[in-house]
Amino acid sequence: GDSVTQMEGPVTLSEEAFLTINCTYTATGYPSLFWYVQYPGEGLQLLLKATKADDKGSNKGFEATYRKETTSFHLEKGSVQVSDSAVYFCALTTPVDSNYQLIWGAGTKLIIKP
């Protein structure tokens, strides 16, 4: 079945460091790919998305490129801030599922130290 695999956390970085959180997927057809973020005590927020191969999603300095050849959607940010500390989830929906349910990775906790 369809699945998403994320790198395990926690990932601990110093402020202004470069961030990469790896995400790979297995899916039927051409999925849409998403990154959601969950700040402490808050709900899930859509961070960025990509709907077809080679699309780049971006928001708040974060970027991710839909790589069909490597079935990946890695999240990157050039210079992280303490306020980026959160749990990041990679997710997908596939056209096979007409209900568009999201299939999720386990999440990666990011800790940014000042």
Add this chain to the structure above:
Amino acid sequence: DTGVSQDPRHKITKRGQNVTFRCDPISEHNRLYWYRQTLGQGPEFLTYFQNEAQLEKSRLLSDRFSAERPKGSFSTLEIQRTEQGDSAMYLCASSFGGSREQYFGPGTRLTVT
């Protein structure tokens, strides 16, 4: 735009009791989803409504769980005869039309003692 709201935010109940959660989606969003999230895991799909019709239920949704969405507006999720394994965060999300973007509420954290 008030976003997706859920009530209550926290619920503590004793094993064997029934609980009901409410979700109010973004107005005009015709799709509504329920997910369950346990600590350290990603959310798991429970069920999905398009307008008032419940179109899919996960096998995770045992007979003790029931969900409704009367008139295609708010939705309720009821758990009967709660068990300790039901302790989790219950998330509601909504989306509009053919969009694959889902917008989430803050969740209801259930603790069964």
